[in-house]
Amino acid sequence: MSNRPEFQGELFEKGLQIRREVLGDAYVNRSVAAADDMTAPLQKLITEWCWGEVWGRPQLDRRTRSFLNLAMLAALNRPNEMRIHLRGALNNGVTREEIREVVLQVAIYCGAPAALDAQKAVVEVFKEIDAEE
Template identity: 65%
Template structure:
């Protein structure tokens, strides 16, 4: 049974990443992945993303840097969209990725720029 923290996390997760993506992730969860989806929704989104210490824009900037450092393009793609949903501009995303290039390495930043450009193209072609 979902908790209040899960429900808050689900709302934030949908707002940041988009309801279609989140609902698909939850719908496609199976016996192997269902508990991971619950954990991510409740603790990542319901516990951390709802804290008052940082606003969503700042959390998005951090995620862009962290995911670049970890070289996680699939998650980065989601969080580029999330950053845009949280009011981060394309120029700010570019600056965050340039900063990451210096501290995380050029190869990781090259991949992150490719991912961000792909998201921008998808958004531009849909609009």
């Protein structure tokens, strides 16, 4: 892990645990290990507030949060984050068929370009996962 002093504290640890459970140890280990003086503050912020505070709230389950993330990332045309959260959504119990439906919903409400870029990310991630099996 990291010996960075800013990567300590109860909220950071809570966020790190949730982040690992959703995105997997390998991804989180790479992100934290790669942190330097420029990127560590953002890693800390995301781990504590995104993962520890928001993802840690009990009012929505992780599956629902994953659905929301996929739709928002597709709508915002953020394919890099979409790829990461596709794996997380599958880890949280969202099925491939449900992911397809999210992309269709995005096509209607956000437009074809957003849905096409999201679909490209979906296909790439599914191929990667299938090759790993």
